[in-house]
Amino acid sequence: QVQLVESGGGLVKPGGSLRLSCAASGFTFSDYYMSWIRQAPGKGLEWVSYISSSGHSKQYADSVKGRFTISRDSATNSVYLLMNSVRAEDTAVYYCARGGESELRWFDPWGQGILVTVSS
């Protein structure tokens, strides 16, 4: 079955870096856009970044632009989010999610989420 499993979360100090990973299985990974979406404690959902199926197109929310970098590796069927210069407001559960084939679409499925806490 289609599955997404995030890893790499944890506690990081303000100004520090962290790399999240998402391992995909059960579908042809190279055919799909992939995204990261986050949810601060007790808050709603915020789209963070997407990467196209080819990896050539990437977009970021204004709140993370210039600090976060999304990438993908078809050899390992994984998508990554490198988080630099993290701030307290980056504290959230981060979900990876599958998007559409060759275009922006809905998110389905989602991973179980991974918690990132930014604190000194």
Add this chain to the structure above:
Amino acid sequence: EIVMTQSPATLSVSLGERATLSCRASQSVSSKLAWYQQKPGQAPRLLVYDASTRATGVPARFSGSGSGTEFTLTISSLQSEDFAVYYCQQYNYWYTFGQGTKLGIK
């Protein structure tokens, strides 16, 4: 940025009754709208995409409607497992989510 506004923020409905959730876009998103259900401690689950198409495995009591800037998710006869937070999301231009509607038991 397209802003998505959901109403009401909270909604209390009795078991077996109908629930109607609304979502408004700040500009037209055509029919590029999805609805998700999220229960505490869980990842969101896709319910509806393209404004009115139910996702695989979603019960028929869930239905979506609308286009352009006005959208509705209707749950025809509430079951206990339907009490959750519901989010709309547009994918016409990048992605944005509404702030959510919390559906509780009356």
